[in-house]
Amino acid sequence: MQALGFILRRTLLLAVVLLVVSLLTFGIVNVLPGDVATAVLGDMATPEQAAALRERLGLDEPLAQRYLAWLTALLQGDFGTSLQHGQPIAPLLMGRLGNSAILGLLTLTIAAPLAVALGIVAALRPGGLLDRLIGAIAVGAYALPEYVIGLLAILAFSIWLPVLPGTSLMDPNENPLARPEALVLPVCVLITGMLAFISQITRASMIQVMASPYVRTAILKGVPFRRVVLKHALPNLLPPTITEIGMYLGYVIGGLVVVETLFSYAGLGQLVTNAVSYRDVPVIQATVLLVAAAYGIGNLLADVVALLLTPRLRA
């Protein structure tokens, strides 16, 4: 019952967050100095061209009215029209969203358990050889931007030792799972970034849990060590770790944008970087909103899972 109330409240909060995000996105695009018409046309545009575009995009209407019109259209599934392709944005976005989701979910399902396991192993003997090794790798993986790791991986595994494709270049409507070998490098790069952060977070909380009285009691009364770790410590470790993973999703999304661009993978990230170079403002605006929404929903899901796994509340 308690859990249900929490989920309800949290969902309501998400709705508010989404509204605020839409307001902010709209605000950044329309209120910041530098107007949309100039952003689209570049500095070279004549005043007439700018005026014509403003007219076409309806930029001369009052701000509040435009926001409401945009929001109503959004709620009806109309994301506007791409300036670059001259097509409605919604179908464009949905295909890409699916592709990005495949990449992101693959990464999460492999990286999250692996990172937690590494963090636990590191925490069992803090300062030990394994801990220092994992820590050093984590610092390296954290300090390198995804594209640096990615390019090194491309050099190593598709140029010097040509075993994997160095690009996932594909038709946006193609199913990325049809060519699993093209997914290997992008997923590995994303996993590396995630491992760094989550293993260190897990390590820190695991050290705390292992030092707590109930764990020491369990060890002292002779419970086998493996059982202490898996049955006593882990259930208390998981909920906060999952919440952390939820908050970390923002970085995963940033990583997705970079990795998709690097490997020419037809996802949302590549769509938005393309839109940026064509100054396709409606597409940028729609993608940013969608990405922020995905982030918010991911956060909510992580919180709910964390709650459901909390031993105290499960009974």
Next chain:
Amino acid sequence: MSGAAPSARRLVPGIRPGDLPGAFIVLGMAVLVVLGPSLSPLSATEFDPLHALEPPSLAFPFGTDEFGRDVFSRVLTGARPTLLLAMAAAALGVMLGTVTGLAAGYLRGAADETIMRIMDALMSFPGLILAMLVVVMLGPAPINVIAAIALVFWPRSARLVRSITVDLATREFIEAARSRGESRRFILFRELLPNVLPIIVVDFSLRVTSGILLAASLAYLGIGVTPPTPAWGLMVKDGQQFIEIAPWLVIYPCLAIALASIGTVLLGERLRHRLALPGGGRMR
């Protein structure tokens, strides 16, 4: 007066051997930022078609790019548009965060609510996406990239500073200052600020690392910098198409980015250790 504060720590005790690797790298990078262009043996931007795409040699230690520009000179010159940007953004973001965090944490009530809800709203965007949107709308210029990255850091720093200030504000030395009749400004900046300073310093060091990563990622996506600026991220982006025939075009700028961010991570870790702050491995 602030010396009587309970948790004031000395910021710079003696240097220990473990500090050296990070310190050396960061010092080296600082030298590059200041002197980079004048240390470069050749021009970072002038074309030299006769020497296009040459592999590393004595004349061109890091090789040349498709326009015959010396990659070594471009890497040296590129420190400024990459690192200075990151540092400025981190400084601006942490400064804004400190002021808002102090104010929200000390004033509480409606001001606190308003400030923190705005911060929450900013944090509901993934960082890179927010920075990207802002730079695209403001146009490509270093100052806009700084503003965009600072906007990403602002709410995160504000949250951190607020959480500490809320706790500090209940301490006796603040009560004492209030009963002495000190002004609000005095309490905020003379009593509270010195006590959050160690945390701000560590936060700043973390932000510099994230700033380098964010700035380099934006540049790699072609956002905020325009050719022929030799920003490292942009060099990687442009060099990527030649990766099979001229890998040095991506390897050296990648190494520069890696070295700079690893240096700041190492120094930041030492700083946090030294100031005995909790939260090991907090990489955000």
